[in-house]
Amino acid sequence: MAGVTGRLVRGWCPRAVRRLSLLLTSILQCLSFTFLPVAKFTQPFSSLQVPAQLHMSKTAMGASQKDFESAMNQVKLLEKDPGNEVKLKLYALYKQATEGPCSTPKPGVFDLINKAKWDAWNALGNLPKETARQNYVDLVSGLSSSSDSSSQVKPEADREQAGYETLVMTSEDGITKIMLNRPTKMNALTTQMYQEIMLALEAASKDDSTITVLTGNGSYFSSGNDLTNFTHISPDEIEEKARRGAILLRDFVGCFIDFPKPLVAAVNGPAVGISVTILRLFDLVYASDRATFHTPFSHLGQTPEGCSSYTFPKLMGPGKAAEMLIFGKKLTAAEACAQGLVTEVFPDSTFQKEVWTRLKAYSKLPRNALRISKQMIRNHEKEKLHATNAEESRILQERWLSDECMNAIMNFLSRKAKM
Numbered sequence: 001m002a003g004v005t006g007r008l009v010r011g012w013c014p015r016a017v018r019r020l021s022l023l024l025t026s027i028l029q030c031l032s033f034t035f036l037p038v039a040k041f042t043q044p045f046s047s048l049q050v051p052a053q054l055h056m057s058k059t060a061m062g063a064s065q066k067d068f069e070s071a072m073n074q075v076k077l078l079e080k081d082p083g084n085e086v087k088l089k090l091y092a093l094y095k096q097a098t099e100g101p102c103s104t105p106k107p108g109v110f111d112l113i114n115k116a117k118w119d120a121w122n123a124l125g126n127l128p129k130e131t132a133r134q135n136y137v138d139l140v141s142g143l144s145s146s147s148d149s150s151s152q153v154k155p156e157a158d159r160e161q162a163g164y165e166t167l168v169m170t171s172e173d174g175i176t177k178i179m180l181n182r183p184t185k186m187n188a189l190t191t192q193m194y195q196e197i198m199l200a201l202e203a204a205s206k207d208d209s210t211i212t213v214l215t216g217n218g219s220y221f222s223s224g225n226d227l228t229n230f231t232h233i234s235p236d237e238i239e240e241k242a243r244r245g246a247i248l249l250r251d252f253v254g255c256f257i258d259f260p261k262p263l264v265a266a267v268n269g270p271a272v273g274i275s276v277t278i279l280r281l282f283d284l285v286y287a288s289d290r291a292t293f294h295t296p297f298s299h300l301g302q303t304p305e306g307c308s309s310y311t312f313p314k315l316m317g318p319g320k321a322a323e324m325l326i327f328g329k330k331l332t333a334a335e336a337c338a339q340g341l342v343t344e345v346f347p348d349s350t351f352q353k354e355v356w357t358r359l360k361a362y363s364k365l366p367r368n369a370l371r372i373s374k375q376m377i378r379n380h381e382k383e384k385l386h387a388t389n390a391e392e393s394r395i396l397q398e399r400w401l402s403d404e405c406m407n408a409i410m411n412f413l414s415r416k417a418k419m
């Protein structure tokens with residue numbers, strides 16, 4: 001070590017050489033931690049949760065305390081992460097079986113994980129302790145057998161993460177891919193989808209991957225907010241729905257603002273509304289030349305979100321931002337690239353191959369350096385982004401109650417009926 005340092009700094013004073021040598025030694029020590037093998041995933045889920053609908057099959061007999069304890073031990077030995085949804089079910093059943101119905105105060109909206117756990121437990125209502133215990137045992141037994149069989153066929157690196165209904169989440173080659181999966185509805189974002197994306201981002205931020213990618217299944221990246229989110233609401237519920245929608249929007253966009261690792265959008269096709277505005281919160285945006293970028297907010301009686309009222313004028317100047325955000329001008333992929341919204345455009349025929357080859361190469365770069373550099377670039381404006389997000393959500397809450405907005409949504413929904 002001292003020899004290497006000595007060669008590097010020939011001609012320096014001995015004290016400086018000693019200091020540099022010490023510094024290099026400590027850097028190498030730190031790096032050695034980075035290369036330690038990742039411990040096998042055996043995180044205990046004992047504090048986590050079986051669905052209420054996991055019927056009453058054996059409930060009449062009831063699982064014994066011994067069966068229950070043995071199921072808790074089995075959970076700790078699971079080799080495959082059963083996914084967030086199942087973990088939440090395990091958690092809720094465990095709490096119900098041991099403490100009875102949920103009576104603790106509801107965690108705040110920003111406390112995402114504890115709120116999801118509280119919601120799952122609370123959803124079990126007055127399910128009797130014995131039934132919860134039996135359902136827990138049934139669920140774990142199902143998990144153990146499926147984990148036995150799946151481990152024989154699926155390689156560790158390519159496991160699809162269970163528990164999402166509107167997404168497909170996979171981790172492979174240091175890349176976690178979150179794929180929007182409602183291709184027949186152009187990946188329009190339902191309330192459930194916003195929530196699942198938040199959970200997926202939370203999981204991706206903590207997993208071993210280097211890069212996280214958001215993409216769409218089918219011909220669209222996403223057609224934005226699902227306009228049916230605004231339907232089936234009785235007049236006395238409207239204000240409460242708008243209030244909750246604004247909270248959901250703020251939390252959703254907040255997850256992108258705070259995401260700690262390099263985040264890439266692989267825009268496989270047209271993008272509309274919120275799926276366009278959040279792109280400025282990604283570190284790289286790769287687009288197929290078939291993609292278009294459309295924010296028809298005024299047409300819908302709505303206003304910009306995803307921090308675009310701040311990021312777009314800063315990126316492309318107020319005039320170009322106004323064309324998009326106020327007048328709803330749709331950009332081609334090449335135009336979006338010229339405005340800096342898209343990093344690079346690829347021919348649709350080679351989009352997948354080129355993007356994934358590029359990302360696989362990037363994912364081999366030192367993970368911590370990528371993460372720290374991303375945070376250095378992003379930290380400057382985080383506060384401003386959160387303030388913008390809160391303001392945009394507040395204004396949209398009012399817009400959703402306006403006649404302009406309601407009429408525009410009714411027009412869209414009645415369009416098919418008129419055809």
Ligand SMILES: CCCC/C=C/CC(=O)SCCNC(=O)CCNC(=O)[C@H](O)C(C)(C)COP(=O)(O)OP(=O)(O)OC[C@H]1O[C@@H](n2cnc3c(N)ncnc32)[C@H](O)[C@@H]1OP(=O)(O)O
Nearest residue numbers: 184185186188223224225226227228245248249272273274
């Ligand atoms: C709490 C969060 C708030 C966040 C606020 C966000 C603001 C926004 O995102 S605003 C943008 C909202 N999105 C739109 O305005 C797009 C609406 N959709 C369309 O204009 C067209 O569907 C589209 C141009 C995307 C595609 O047109 P086509 O190629 O003609 O396909 P179809 O219209 O036949 O679509 C197939 C199928 O999907 C349904 N669909 C598509 N997008 C949406 C959507 N955003 N909301 C609800 N449903 C959507 C469409 O109705 C069709 O369904 P079926 O009729 O049942 O086949």
